[in-house]
Amino acid sequence: MTSASDRDSHRRVLSGGIITLLSQASVMILSLLAQRVILSTLTKEDNGELFLVRRTVELFSLLLIDAGFNPGALREVSRDRTQQHAILSTIGLYRIAVWIVLLGAMVMYELAVGANPTGVVLWACYLLVAGRASLLRYMYEIPQRSEMRFAFPLLYMVLDSALLTIGVYLYQDELSPTMVLAIFAASVVPGMLLQAYATGWKLISIRHFRLAVLRQHIHLAFPVWITLVLMVVHDRLDALVLSVFAGKEAVGIYGAAYQMLVPFTTTLPVAAGSVLLPIVARLSQSDPIRASMYVATVVRILVAAGLVIASVSSIFVPDLILLMTSNVYADDSLVFTVLLWSMAPIFVITYAIETMNAYGHQRLNIRIVATLAVATVVSGIVFIPMYDALGASITKLVAVAVASAMAVVLVVRVINRSLRASLILRLVAAAAVCVALALVLPLIVHRYVAGPVTLLCSCATMFLLGIVRVTDVRLVMGARRGRTK
Secondary structure, eight states, rough: OOHHHHHHHHHHHHHHHHHHHHHHHHHHHHHHHHHHHHHHHHHHHHHHOOOHHHHHHHHHHIIIITTTOOOHHHHHHHOOGHHHHHHHHHHHHHHHHHHHHHHHHHHHHHTTOOOOHHHHHHHHHHHHHHHTTTTTHHHHHHHHTTTTOHHHHHHHHHHHHHHHHHHHTTTTGGGOOOHHHHHHHHTTHHHHEEEEEOOOGGSGGGGGGGHHHHHHHHHHHHHHHHHHHHHHHHHHHHHHHHHHOOOOHHHHHHHHHHHHHHHHHHHHHHHHHHHHHHHHHHHHHHOOOHHHHHHHHHHHOOOOOOOHHHHHHHHHHHHHHHHHHTTTGGGHHHHHHHHHHTTHHHHHHHHHHHHHHHHEEEETHHHHHHHHHHHHHHHHHHHHHHHHHHHOOOOHHHHHHHHHHHHHHHHHHHOOOOHHHHHHHHHHHHHHHHHHHHHHHHHSOHHHHHHHHHHHHHHHHHHHTTOOOOOHHHHHHHHHHTTTO
């Protein structure tokens, strides 16, 4: 039995997970509404230009400004609140200084090649203060996150998305890549101001900067930084290679499909991690068997959810394209469909990386993302020159499928469980059934009938094959009630 304080801690963890799930769902809906206006208004070439600007600036921001500091900063502040000002001021000031230098370099490059640097400036400003980018605003969020008080940081993130949606609707007749970037940049300013006011502007101060603290956190962040480098190769290479071989229109097509996928892939794994990973981190020392049960259960649930969502949503791709783009991308449905099937492996990879962090095995994440990067390079070289935007979707699917297999092998090793051949066969069978349902049923009946039938049949398949069990629900509900035995 657990103590009252343990049960209270578990309830707070679950409460934070529920708040995260609700906020992520709100952000997903608002983001989809905003993307609908953007994708249905911009031409494919303009969307390609927008996608490239965002990808390029994000690449350098992740590597040089983010630099992998966040997990270590959150962990150290949680352990010792007396170091809060020194840690957050040091990392915050480092990020501001590097941001200024990087922005200056990118502006000079844009001017040197005769391009307009406005878009680069706007997106760099957005990334610095946006909640989703986790750069400067995240420093102000850490005091609340370290105490598992998620409500206000997540509320401000919802505010970002709401203001973005309102902005694109108000200016939909004037949208251009630069206007879209300007709306993004303006939408995150109120949230940043509210967050900084809530935790105190002086939380980041030059008088608290410590060079020794910076050295310490560079050392702590190095494994995470290596992971970021390899992740950037995977997640940013496709657009750059596509722009070289096929031009901005193909980038715009792939970018539209990618933006439709992102809200799904950043909601379920995040919510699952928020609910159970703090418990896993605690139980990994005191009750490793129970911790491994939580991890294995969530991985199976995420695989099942990804396959079910992909099978149903792929049937409704024509409707999604009509809804999200006003049929601007009606001829590119296959690009969208292939990319949707990468959902389940992305769920697994995201959760596996967080599981490694919870167990203190961050270095194993390097193997996962190295696999991801190598698979992206190899498959990208093969498929992108042959199939353009479709090749980029195939590249993403192949890369995440290979990396998710590696992630599962490593997770099983860390949680000290065996990966049974029977489970692998059942997973393959479940995936085959879901794909068959999505491909065959629309040929027999109308997709409005095929969709609900696929939903019922794919869910039934998950239970019949034992991918998800009734006991899994009981286990998660046990976490909610604070039971760990």
